[in-house]
Amino acid sequence: MSRLVIVSNRVADPGKAAAGGLAVAVKESLQQTGGLWFGWSGKIREETPDSADHGDVKLEAVGNVQLATIDLSQQDYDAYYLGYANGVLWPVFHYRLDLANFDVQFAAGYRRVNRLFAHKLLPLLRPDDVIWIHDYHLIPLAAELRAMGCGNRIGFFLHVPVPPPLIMAAIPEHEWLMRSLFAYDLVGFQSEADVTHFARYVESEAGAECLSDGSLRAFNRTLRVGAYPIGIDVDEFTKLANARDGVDMFLRMREEYSRRRLLLGVDRLDYSKGLPQRVHAFRELLATYPENRGSATLIQIASPSREDVGAYDDLRRQMDSLCGEINGDYGELDWMPVRYIHRNVARKRLPGLYRASRVALVTPLRDGMNLVAKEFIAAQDPADPGMLVLSRFAGAAEHLKEALLVNPYDTQGTAHAIQRALTMSLDERVNRHAALMSRIRQFDVHWWSSGFLAALEHAGLREDAGCAA
Numbered sequence: 001m002s003r004l005v006i007v008s009n010r011v012a013d014p015g016k017a018a019a020g021g022l023a024v025a026v027k028e029s030l031q032q033t034g035g036l037w038f039g040w041s042g043k044i045r046e047e048t049p050d051s052a053d054h055g056d057v058k059l060e061a062v063g064n065v066q067l068a069t070i071d072l073s074q075q076d077y078d079a080y081y082l083g084y085a086n087g088v089l090w091p092v093f094h095y096r097l098d099l100a101n102f103d104v105q106f107a108a109g110y111r112r113v114n115r116l117f118a119h120k121l122l123p124l125l126r127p128d129d130v131i132w133i134h135d136y137h138l139i140p141l142a143a144e145l146r147a148m149g150c151g152n153r154i155g156f157f158l159h160v161p162v163p164p165p166l167i168m169a170a171i172p173e174h175e176w177l178m179r180s181l182f183a184y185d186l187v188g189f190q191s192e193a194d195v196t197h198f199a200r201y202v203e204s205e206a207g208a209e210c211l212s213d214g215s216l217r218a219f220n221r222t223l224r225v226g227a228y229p230i231g232i233d234v235d236e237f238t239k240l241a242n243a244r245d246g247v248d249m250f251l252r253m254r255e256e257y258s259r260r261r262l263l264l265g266v267d268r269l270d271y272s273k274g275l276p277q278r279v280h281a282f283r284e285l286l287a288t289y290p291e292n293r294g295s296a297t298l299i300q301i302a303s304p305s306r307e308d309v310g311a312y313d314d315l316r317r318q319m320d321s322l323c324g325e326i327n328g329d330y331g332e333l334d335w336m337p338v339r340y341i342h343r344n345v346a347r348k349r350l351p352g353l354y355r356a357s358r359v360a361l362v363t364p365l366r367d368g369m370n371l372v373a374k375e376f377i378a379a380q381d382p383a384d385p386g387m388l389v390l391s392r393f394a395g396a397a398e399h400l401k402e403a404l405l406v407n408p409y410d411t412q413g414t415a416h417a418i419q420r421a422l423t424m425s426l427d428e429r430v431n432r433h434a435a436l437m438s439r440i441r442q443f444d445v446h447w448w449s450s451g452f453l454a455a456l457e458h459a460g461l462r463e464d465a466g467c468a469a
């Protein structure tokens with residue numbers, strides 16, 4: 001059997017908890033098969049005059065997984081990670097052209113680091129390795145590897161959404177970027193909407209032809225594409241909910257909030273997650289349905305994220321002030337409407353928190369998938385489950401139809417949906433939850449990784465091993 005090589009921007013220690021959807025899912029799939037995980041160590045390398053080679057690859061074995069990491073220079077980190085990946089691609093792919101900073105230096109740094117990754121990874125590869133590259137940080141990596149003569153099977157999975165063609169076309173380097181995807185044997189997206197956007201882009205910008213088997217023909221090559229909605233390890237998460245920490249947390253929360261109705265949000269503090277809009281909708285709930293005053297409490301966990309990127313600072317200030325305002329306007333001596341926690345919460349505590357909540361608010365403005373929605377469903381007591389209010393703009397909405405779907409820009413509509421979730425009959429909650437449970441079981445993390453890898457295995461042999469970019 002061939003060895004699996006996973007490449008992502010950041011490598012996380014499989015033994016430690018990770019906040020962030022990609023790390024959680026990659027860890028869970030790699031632990032099944034073993035293999036090599038290559039990426040950035042998270043460390044910044046000291047600049048020395050003889051450091052042109054960017055230092056060595058650090059190798060470390062953790063169980064059946066070998067970790068291979070490199071450090072980045074400050075300049076590379078600024079241009080590739082902060083500048084291009086998180087200052088151009090993340091905002092544009094989440095439809096936020098207003099937040100993108102198109103600086104040619106960032107694009108150059110992005111290309112430089114992708115080349116560096118290829119250069120450092122190549123010597124570690126065996127001829128029959130299957131390489132699976134993850135996410136928007138590393139779109140041109142296969143093209144760089146091919147240019148260095150790599151003929152291995154290479155797949156790519158994009159964890160974030162694909163925007164419509166005209167939004168994509170705002171990126172000055174969009175042609176180079178999208179063309180470089182054709183160096184892969186298989187490109188996977190989160191949802192059918194993403195596949196459609198990508199196909200429309202290459203049809204209109206590169207005259208691609210959509211073949212009858214769903215693959216795309218452009219730049220003299222054929223690319224297989226498909227939707228592989230990512231999932232969670234449902235059994236592992238249910239186990240976590242029933243483990244001691246999970247149960248302790250659940251009992252503590254239930255006692256603390258025995259006379260309250262708990263609403264919960266768990267997100268990285270990111271502008272794509274719709275946090276200010278969510279607080280506005282909760283405020284609207286208190287205004288329109290006064291029976292919730294003194295009772296409904298929103299716990300919002302917002303784990304710190306990308307604090308070196310300016311737009312995240314603004315969001316932090318905005319959330320501090322919105323939560324302060326709502327507590328000032330509606331709070332009582334014995335009740336505060338919002339508990340806002342701008343810290344990371346231990347993973348083992350999350351399931352208990354999910355289970356103690358009547359309603360989860362998963363209301364991103366745009367999201368590739370959203371794993372919190374699935375974790376919330378998995379953690380519920382099937383006999384008395386909480387209800388999920390889910391943004392129609394999350395990839396998860398494509399198959400979690402039994403949640404209450406909302407438009408997070410519509411404050412009143414979202415407030416009505418929250419009220420509906422809070423007052424829903426036990427029967428309806430049980431039925432909806434059972435349906436949702438069967439969907440997250442069907443599309444779990446094992447289905448995702450084995451489905452993608454099986455398709456990669458069968459993605460026809462490449463017609464040529466040359467470079468697309």
Ligand code: GDG
Binds near residue numbers: 017024350
């Ligand atoms: C990207 C895409 C896609 C969150 N706060 C804490 C914490 N988390 C964990 C959650 C969940 C994960 O992080 C977040 O996953 P999401 O899917 O919601 O979001 P992104 O990080 O934006 O991930 C996304 C995902 O990739 C996978 O493809 O679904 O659309 O944007 O597992 O539980 N974990 C802990 N403490 C926290 O405070 N321990």
